[in-house]
Amino acid sequence: MSSAGDAGRVAVETYQIGTNRPPLVVTDLPEPEEVFKVPRIGPKEAITKVIGPSLIALGLSIGSGEWLLGPLGVAQYGFIGLGWVILLSAILQTFYNVEITRYIMATGEVPVLGWARVPLGLFLWMPLGLLMVYFANIWGGWAAGAGEGLYVLLTGNLVDEPGERTAARWLAVGLMVLVLVITLFGQKIARTLELVNWVIVGFILVTLLLVDLFIVPASKWWEGLRGFLTPALPPSGVDATLLGGLAGYTALASGLNWYNMNYYRDHGYGMGARVGFIAGLVGGRQEEVMPSGVTFPDTPENARRWKRWFRLLLLDQWVVFFGGAILGMYLTTILVSHLASLPGEEPPTRATMPTYAADVLSRHYSSGLYAWALLVGFFILFSTQLGVFESLVRNVVDALHGTSPGFRRLIAGDPRRFYYPFMALLVVVISFLIFQALPTGLILISANMSNLGVLVFPFLLMYLNSKLPGPARMRWWSYVVLILNTIFFGFFFLNFLWQRITGTALVSF
Structure with a gap:
């Protein structure tokens, strides 16, 4: 529809989606070359200019789960x-990410503001979304794990005494302050995070691949591949909390993935x-x-541009995010499975998992691999910390800025x-929380709370994406994937929740 202003003002065409929010101003989609300031988008430009938001999600993905x-x-x-749970989780989450980003590209609005457009959203779905994200992620398990890894790397001592655990937690606090410092710099905060994750994720995947090639036997590679590709129920006796955590944190954060997709707006995808x-404070x-x-507007030219943007989104999600998440999970699981099978070694526990690979590598291989494993573990958990912590801040800022004059x-x-x-305030809050429990236990709570989001947000997404302009509107297969x-x-x-309430899983395997 169109709305006209006072006499002498130019009429502005608008398009209303949902309720409780202003109508969207209507203007043409930009060409990708216009946004990324290049004459054409080829392979080089795709890597250096277009790919980016999925790297932040991948830095988060190759973390607690992997x-x-x-x-x-x-x-x-x-x-x-x-392995089958891992594969299905990654596939479904990537489809879900595409649907979330469909809304961002078509409207320029981040999901937390989209929830406000759903009936009752401004007073129910938007605050509920923020509450779920915070309840799932504010416990700081990723920060505590990164702090423990760094403590062992710096001191050579395992974190098994109260004083050592306290020192490791203070290192975690320092790492959160480092995240704040990183966000100070750059033309766009999102771009700064992308560049940091290029370095971290590249180091993790390349060095993991090299170490696995040298020490993991071919039989273990095949065992892992077969496990990923074999349809099967979860193994007998598996803990419901661990199973739910593995499903929730295999790729990103299952039902709450939307909180980390805001970067597509800042990167300039579509509208x-x-x-x-949000710009950096310095630079x-x-x-x-x-x-x-x-x-x-629904015109042939905009339909053509939309198809181009959507292809770029599929490249970013299926090649970078999905490919990187599966590779990261595969390389880490075959490595730890091999280490647990070595003579005299016990499987890891929740308490020993943060430094398990380093400990076993030091006993059976070399001190160099011990230091490498600690460094990789630290980078993996720090990249998660970077993405989670910044997204907690960003979503509150976006919500308040978009809804409150x-x-x-x-x-x-x-x-x-x-x-x-606000980021400085969160450092204080999370610093208190990370002193309360072991990192793996905190992360299991976060992962299972992420699964709660699928009972709400896919349905809100169906409502929003069904009302987009014609070329961007979701198709029948999108409904199937979200369901x-x-x-x-x-x-x-539900299996996790029932176990927490009754002490017995709803479904046991």
Whole structure:
């Protein structure tokens, strides 16, 4: 529809989606070359300019699930059954990510603002979404795990005494402060995170591959591959909490993946290029971030551009995110499974998992591999810390900035005036929480709470994506995939919840 202003003002075409939010301004989709400032998008430009948001998600993905929960489960129960859960989880989450980003590319709005458009959303779905994200991620298990790994790397002492655990936790606090420092720099905070993750994820995957090639026997490679590709029920006796955590954190955060997709807006995908981004404090100039999104008219030219953007999204998600998540889980699980099979070695436990690989490598191979495993473990968990911590801050900033005129006046239109003080406050809150439990136990709680999100957000996404302009509107297969996400991850959450309440899993294997 169109709305006209006062006399002498140009009429502005708008498009309404849902309720409780202003209508979207209608303008043409930009060409990818316009956004990324290149004459054409070829393989080089795709790697250096287009790929990016999925790297932040991948840095988060190759973290708690891949370094802690996946190897812990496989070392205790084997590949058959668990490998199939891992593969299905990664496939379903990648489809889910594509549907989340469909909305961002078509409107320039991040998901937390999209939830406000669903009926009752401003007062129910948006605050409920933030509550779920915080309840799942504020416990700081990733930070505590990174702190323990760094402590062992620096001192050579295992974290098995109260004083050592306290020192490791303080290192974790310092690492959260480091995240704040990293976000200070760059034209876009999102771009800074992408570049950091290029380095971290590249180091993790390349060195993991090399070490596995040298020490993991061919039989273990085949055992792992067969486990991933063999349809099977989870193994007998598997713990429901571990199983739910493995499903939830295999790729990203199952039902709560939406909280880490905001970077597609800041990177400039689709209509995100028309909305603005959060700039770094040093090296960035904060331009206006529109509180409400924009969309495009249903014309042949915009339909053509949409197809181009969607192909770029599929490249970013299926090649980088899905490929990297599966490779990361595969390389870590075959490594730890091999180490657990060595003479005299016991399978890892929740308490020993953060430094298990390093300990066994030092006993059977070399001190160099001991240091490497600690360094990789640290980078894996730190990249998770980087993505989780920044996203906790970003989603609150985006929600307040997009829905509250009073908040926008308070910060004088510059989100950074709230972003950095709020991040500092979260350092204090999470610092307290990480002193309360073991890292793996905290991460298992977070992963299972992530599964809770599939009982809500896929349905909200169906509502929003069914109302997009014609070329962007979801098709029948998108409904099927979102319902499968709800069934798959919802089962693991209900099984976990029933066990926590009754002491016995709803379904035992």
